[in-house]
Each structure stands twice: as structure tokens, then as C-alpha cells.
Amino acid sequence: MKKAIDFLRSMRFGMILLVLVMLLGFAGSMIVQQREPMEYVRRYGEGAAKVILATGLDDVFSAPYFIAVLAALSVNLLLCSIVRFPKVRGAAGRLKKQAETCAMKENLTGGDAKKLGDFLKARGFKASEAQSRTVYIKHMAGFYGSFLTHLSFLLILAVGAAAVLTADVQDRIVMPGETIELDGGMRITVHSFAIEDETGRLDFTSDIEMTAPDGQTKRGEIRVNEPMTLSGCKVYQQTYGTAGAVRVSNLINGASEDMTLTEPCMLTLDGISGMFYNAVYPGYIEDEDGSITLITSSSGAYADPVYDVMSVAEGDMTAVLAFPGETLTIGDVSFTMLDPVSYPGLRIKETSRVLLGALYAVFVLMVAALYLCFFMAPVAVAVDETGYAVVSPKTQTGLMLDIAAVLETKPAEGGA
Amino acid sequence: MQILFFAVILAYFAAMMAQLVGAAMKKPAFVKAALGIFALAFAAHTVFTVWRGIAAARIPLANQFEFASGFAWSAAVLGLALYMKLKQDWVLTVSIPAAFLVASYAAFQPMEIRDLMPALRSTWFALHIGSATFSYAAFAIAGGLGVRYLMMLKKGADEKDTHMRQTDYMAYRLICLGFLLLTVVILSGAIWAEQAWSRWWSWDPKETWALITWIFYAIYLHQRMRMNWQGKRMAWFAVIAVVLVIFTFAGVNKLLPGLHSYAV
Numbered sequence: 001m002k003k004a005i006d007f008l009r010s011m012r013f014g015m016i017l018l019v020l021v022m023l024l025g026f027a028g029s030m031i032v033q034q035r036e037p038m039e040y041v042r043r044y045g046e047g048a049a050k051v052i053l054a055t056g057l058d059d060v061f062s063a064p065y066f067i068a069v070l071a072a073l074s075v076n077l078l079l080c081s082i083v084r085f086p087k088v089r090g091a092a093g094r095l096k097k098q099a100e101t102c103a104m105k106e107n108l109t110g111g112d113a114k115k116l117g118d119f120l121k122a123r124g125f126k127a128s129e130a131q132s133r134t135v136y137i138k139h140m141a142g143f144y145g146s147f148l149t150h151l152s153f154l155l156i157l158a159v160g161a162a163a164v165l166t167a168d169v170q171d172r173i174v175m176p177g178e179t180i181e182l183d184g185g186m187r188i189t190v191h192s193f194a195i196e197d198e199t200g201r202l203d204f205t206s207d208i209e210m211t212a213p214d215g216q217t218k219r220g221e222i223r224v225n226e227p228m229t230l231s232g233c234k235v236y237q238q239t240y241g242t243a244g245a246v247r248v249s250n251l252i253n254g255a256s257e258d259m260t261l262t263e264p265c266m267l268t269l270d271g272i273s274g275m276f277y278n279a280v281y282p283g284y285i286e287d288e289d290g291s292i293t294l295i296t297s298s299s300g301a302y303a304d305p306v307y308d309v310m311s312v313a314e315g316d317m318t319a320v321l322a323f324p325g326e327t328l329t330i331g332d333v334s335f336t337m338l339d340p341v342s343y344p345g346l347r348i349k350e351t352s353r354v355l356l357g358a359l360y361a362v363f364v365l366m367v368a369a370l371y372l373c374f375f376m377a378p379v380a381v382a383v384d385e386t387g388y389a390v391v392s393p394k395t396q397t398g399l400m401l402d403i404a405a406v407l408e409t410k411p412a413e414g415g416a
Numbered sequence: 417m418q419i420l421f422f423a424v425i426l427a428y429f430a431a432m433m434a435q436l437v438g439a440a441m442k443k444p445a446f447v448k449a450a451l452g453i454f455a456l457a458f459a460a461h462t463v464f465t466v467w468r469g470i471a472a473a474r475i476p477l478a479n480q481f482e483f484a485s486g487f488a489w490s491a492a493v494l495g496l497a498l499y500m501k502l503k504q505d506w507v508l509t510v511s512i513p514a515a516f517l518v519a520s521y522a523a524f525q526p527m528e529i530r531d532l533m534p535a536l537r538s539t540w541f542a543l544h545i546g547s548a549t550f551s552y553a554a555f556a557i558a559g560g561l562g563v564r565y566l567m568m569l570k571k572g573a574d575e576k577d578t579h580m581r582q583t584d585y586m587a588y589r590l591i592c593l594g595f596l597l598l599t600v601v602i603l604s605g606a607i608w609a610e611q612a613w614s615r616w617w618s619w620d621p622k623e624t625w626a627l628i629t630w631i632f633y634a635i636y637l638h639q640r641m642r643m644n645w646q647g648k649r650m651a652w653f654a655v656i657a658v659v660l661v662i663f664t665f666a667g668v669n670k671l672l673p674g675l676h677s678y679a680v
């Protein structure tokens with residue numbers, strides 16, 4: 001049992017798990033992910049596709065074995081950190097004791113002790129006298145570096161997983177002028193949406209207003225990189241689309257209504273004749289002979305929109321290409337094509353603010369901890385008239401080389 | 417102004433040749449000349465970068481050309497800074513070729529100034545990409561030091577020699593710096609991705625490869641720290657790791673297109 005626990009908290013097991021994450025990451029980046037089975041057959045052949053699908057390599061990062069590796073890594077780090085923490089706490093005191101009692105490793109001649117002492121003080125070492133020697137100490141906080149690094153990695157896994165799993169995410173299409181209400185009572189109004197800014201540059205901006213259940217409101221523009229947050233609810237400008245817009249007029253009673261159409265549909269009063277809306281296209285190319293080729297996609301605003309519709313009258317269906325401003329009269333109803341309407345697809349995400357704050361904090365902790373590890377290694381130098389010794393849990397090649405340069409000698413082996 | 421960039425590459429090349437000849441023939445005058453040309457090339461590269469930033473009205477790190485140019489410039493900064501600290505010629509032997517090779521790669525990328533795509537218009541852009549250029553530069557020079565270490569070993573150098581230990585130690589220190597910066601790249605990238613796409617992490621190929629590289633270096637650090645590996649084995653590690661860095665930097669963009677664009 002003890003052997004098993006020792007292995008579970010060992011660095012060897014940690015490294016094996018890290019190698020596994022690397023290998024699975026490699027597989028997940030080389031094999032396309034989350035596609036239909038036929039896509040794998042097409043790309044890799046039937047045999048390979050079977051293996052990929054059977055082993056879950058088509059969705060590595062959600063596969064149970066991948067989650068298990070991450071969970072095992074967390075357990076490994078946790079056990080390793082718990083076991084090491086008491087050692088870390090005692091280490092600072094031990095380093096000083098060691099420097100007070102260790103044998104001098106290198107000889108010093110007259111005047112060198114002072115030269116070395118001055119050099120160390122200039123480097124920010126703190127001096128203390130003990131047992132007829134001076135002990136210079138620096139960077140005691142560095143003892144916590146690797147402990148905090150591992151802790152922060154563990155916390156990133158744990159808090160990150162909690163933040164992702166507890167977030168409530170929904171995607172909504174909202175037409176300009178429309179207001180939606182979320183389950184919790186938050187209301188979101190889209191006042192307008194523009195694909196391009198005033199200079200014609202692609203910008204994808206929605207002017208939105210959020211109203212929290214407690215009455216707080218916030219209005220502003222959202223675009224990629226600039227979501228808007230109110231009361232823990234964050235709204236992203238996620239996607240966009242362009243819908244057809246048609247004015248339907250009843251020629252008998254004079255009533256009319258403007259309709260926005262996002263998908264194919266039949267517009268009819270009597271259920272028999274009317275207009276079938278297929279799509280609106282961004283533009284077209286007209287050949288010399290007058291034939292028209294439709295442009296089917298555009299990343300910007302629709303420059304020359306064309307409506308692809310069908311006139312349905314008494315069982316006859318006729319395909320028609322119509323332009324904004326044109327009117328089709330079918331029976332007693334007229335259909336006037338209007339300028340298409342661009343609309344945003346919003347992503348609405350609600351995350352616990354505590355978790356969010358904690359996640360940012362552990363990010364900062366990890367960077368600070370690595371800085372402690374790499375640039376603040378604890379070190380003590382014992383100096384007396386006869387010699388000196390460098391004591392540190394890490395190799396101190398840099399310091400040893402610098403001391404050698406100051407004393408103009410060959411450098412010694414660094415660290416204890 | 418593109419002509420200035422080609423002049424910079426030529427100057428890096430001239431510095432590299434002067435350094436190689438100086439080192440091979442033990443002619444200090446050549447090494448001095450190499451240092452002078454390298455410093456001049458770096459100054460011209462700085463002028464080019466600032467000019468491009470002004471012309472584009474943004475930080476010039478937005479496409480593969482600009483990023484590679486920034487990477488080469490960072491290698492020159494680190495090389496010169498290290499040289500000033502250590503006053504050792506071998507720092508130049510490694511950092512000048514690193515700057516030259518990366519700048520040459522940049523020259524093969526489309527150079528025209530383009531508008532910043534919406535997904536890149538973010539306050540995180542400078543931190544995320546700026547730290548990536550320095551991180552990659554630190555790893556590249558560490559890899560170069562690894563190559564030098566292995567070559568010296570082959571020529572019969574003793575692993576206990578001061579300059580061998582210095583080379584080994586500097587590679588380790590550069591890897592520490594690169595690792596810290598790569599951590600900043602990954603974490604700032606996660607925050608940025610959450611702002612832009614609402615997801616911290618998408619296992620997009622670029623993210624995945626940055627993580628693979630990061631883990632590889634983490635393993636390097638552990639082997640060095642706990643297993644006390646030094647010298648030859650660490651040199652091999654640093655060299656192999658550069659292959660991962662290059663793949664993350666250039667290979668992923670060419671071979672594994674992913675999410676790093678604002679898709680509809």
C-alpha cells in the first residue's frame with residue numbers, strides 16, 4: 001500500500017502523466033477532432049478510421065482516458081505538494097544552519113573575505129555573524145517557488161474545471177430592435193448591429209443594452225474581444241447572419257407587415273398561393289449574355305443583395321430572382337423586397353464571479369511562483385578569513401562564476 | 417522600406433560569417449567586427465520594426481512575417497544582452513545565426529502591411545505575442561548553445577571546462593526565462609480567448625502545441641533539478657525542444673490550420 005502511494009506521489013509518475021498529456025495532445029492535433037464517422041473514413045481509410053473511432057481518438061480531449069490522466073496528474077500533484085510542504089517550511093532555517101556549520105569549500109587569502117563580502121552585499125545579500133564566520137543570505141522566499149508553482153498548476157486545473165463546468169452558456173440570435181429575457185430575469189436588447197464600421201473595415205459590432213433583475217442597466221457596443229458584463233452575465237458578439245426582409249401587403253384590406261426571414265419559408269394568406277422565400281444572396285455577377293451567377297458567401301455587408309424566391313400561384317411554381325425595391329404581386333398579396341437585415345448571434349455566459357476572480361488570481365500566482373523558482377533561488381554564502389562556501393538547494397553556477405570573477409580564481413562547484 | 421529588412425538580413429549574414437571566420441581562425445579582429453556588424457544590424461532592425469509599427473499604426477506582430485521578424489529581433493536583443501554580461505564570444509556564435517536564420521525565414525513570408533483582423537484587436541495582443549517572441553528567442557538560443565555544447569564535446573572538450581559549464585548553465589537559464597515567458601503566453605492566451613471566443617481553452621492546434629512545448633520544457637527542468645542531469649543529456653534535450661518550438665511557431669500554421677481566426 002505504502003509503495004503504491006509512494007508511486008502515486010512520485011515525480012516519476014508525474015513525468016509519465018505529463019508525457020501522456022503530450023502524446024495525447026499530439027494525437028489530438030494531428031487527427032481532426034469531433035467529425036462525422038464518414039469524414040474519418042474519407043481522410044484516413046476504413047481501417048484507420050475504425051481504430052480512431054473505437055479508441056476515441058476522434059474526440060481525444062473529452063475521452064474518459066484523457067480526463068483520467070488529468071485527474072491522476074491532479075492527485076499526483078496534490079499528494080506531492082502535501083508531502084513536501086513541511087519540508088519547504090523547515091528548509092529556510094536549515095539552509096542558515098548549514099551555512100553556519102559547513103566546512104569551507106574554497107580558500108581565501110588576505111583581503112579576499114572583505115572583497116567577497118562587499119560583492120555579496122552589493123548583490124543584495126543580508127549578512128549575519130555566527131560561529132566566527134559571516135553568513136550572507138538571499139532570496140529565502142525562493143524556497144516557496146516550486147511549491148507554489150505546483151500548487152498554482154493544481155489550482156488552475158481545479159478552478160478552471162469548476163469555472164467551465166458551472167458556467168451557463170447559451171447562444172441566441174437576436175434581431176436588431178428585439179429584446180430577450182433570460183431565465184434569471186436578465187433582459188438583453190439589441191439596438192443595432194453593423195458588420196462594417198464607418199470606414200468599411202470589418203468590425204461586427206452590436207449596440208446592446210443589458211438590464212439586470214435588480215434594475216441595473218448598462219448600454220454599449222460589443223464586438224470580438226469586447227464582450228459586455230453585468231452582474232456576472234457576459235454577452236459576446238459571437239456570430240452573425242443576414243436575413244431577408246419582405247413587406248407583405250394585403251391588397252384587399254390595405255394591411256401590411258414587414259417580416260424578417262432567417263430560413264426558407266412560405267408566405268401565404270390562403271395556404272395555396274404566395275411566395276416561397278429561399279434565401280438572400282450577397283451579390284451576383286452578370287455575364288455579357290445577361291445570365292446571372294449568384295455570389296453565395298460574403299464576410300462583409302451584402303453589397304448587391306439578390307432574393308431567391310418562388311412565386312407559387314394555383315399550383316404553378318416559378319423561380320424568381322428579385323432585388324430590394326422590387327415587388328411581386330401574387331393573387332391578392334404583394335411582396336416587396338426590402339434591404340436585408342444583418343443580425344448578431346450572441347453568446348451569453350454566466351460564470352460565478354468568485355471562480356472567475358480565483359482563476360485570474362491563480363494565473364498570477366503561477367507566473368509569480370515561476371519567477372521565485374527561477375530568479376530567486378535561496379542561497380547562503382559562509383565566509384571567514386580562510387575561505388568560503390556556497391550553500392543552496394540549487395546549483396549556483398552563475399553565482400560561482402561571478403564570485404570567481406571577483407576573486408579572479410577558477411570557479412568552484414556550485415551549491416550544496 | 418522592405419529594402420531595409422533585406423539589408424538587415426545581409427548584415428546578420430555578414431556578422432555571422434565574420435564571427436565564424438574569427439572563431440575558426442582565432443582572429444579577434446574578426447570577432448570584434450562581427451560584434452560591431454551585429455550591433456548595427458540590430459539597430460537597423462529596430463528602426464525597421466519601429467517604422468513598420470508607425471506605418472501600420474499598431475504593434476508590428478500581427479502576421480507570420482512580423483512575428484518572425486520580432487522573433488529574430490528578440491534573439492538579437494538576448495544575444496547582445498548576454499554578450500554584454502558574459503563578454504564571451506560563443507554567445508555571438510549562437511545568437512547571430514539564430515537572428516539570421518529566423519530573419520531569413522521571415523523574408524519568405526508575405527510582407528505587405530495588412531489591417532489588423534478583428535480577432536487580433538485586443539489589449540492582450542501585445543503581452544501575448546510580445547512574450548512569445550522573447551520566449552521563442554530564449555529557447556532558440558538555448559538550443560543553439562546545446563548544438564555548440566555537443567559539437568565541442570565531439571571535438572574532445574572536457575565537460576568540466578569552465579566554458580562548457582558556462583554554456584550548459586546559460587542554456588538552462590535561457591530555458592528558465594523562456595519557460596516563464598511561455599507560461600505568460602499560455603495564460604494570457606487563455607484570458608484573451610475567453611474575451612474573444614468565450615472559451616479559455618479550445619484545444620486548437622496552436623494551443624495544444626504550445627502546451628506540448630511547455631510540458632517538454634517542464635520535463636527538462638525536472639530532470640535537471642531532481643535527477644541532476646547536466647551537460648550532454650541536457651544539451652540534447654534543448655536541441656530537440658527547439659524542434660517543438662519551431663513546429664509550434666511555424667509548422668502548426670502551415671500544416672494544422674485551426675481556430676486562430678475570427679470565424680463566422
Ligand code: HEM
Nearest residue numbers: 009010011014015076077080146149153373374634637641
Ligand atoms: C506541468 C506541470 C508541472 C510544472 C509546470 C512544474 C514546474 C516545476 C518547476 C518550475 C520546478 C522548479 C525547477 C527549477 O527550479 O529549475 C519544479 C520542481 C519540482 N517538481 Fe514540478 N512541475 C510540474 C509537475 C510536477 C509533477 C507532476 C511532479 C510530481 C510529483 C513534480 C515534482 C517536482 C519536484 C519534486 C520538484 C523539485 C522541487 C524542489 O526540490 O523544490 N512536478 N517543478
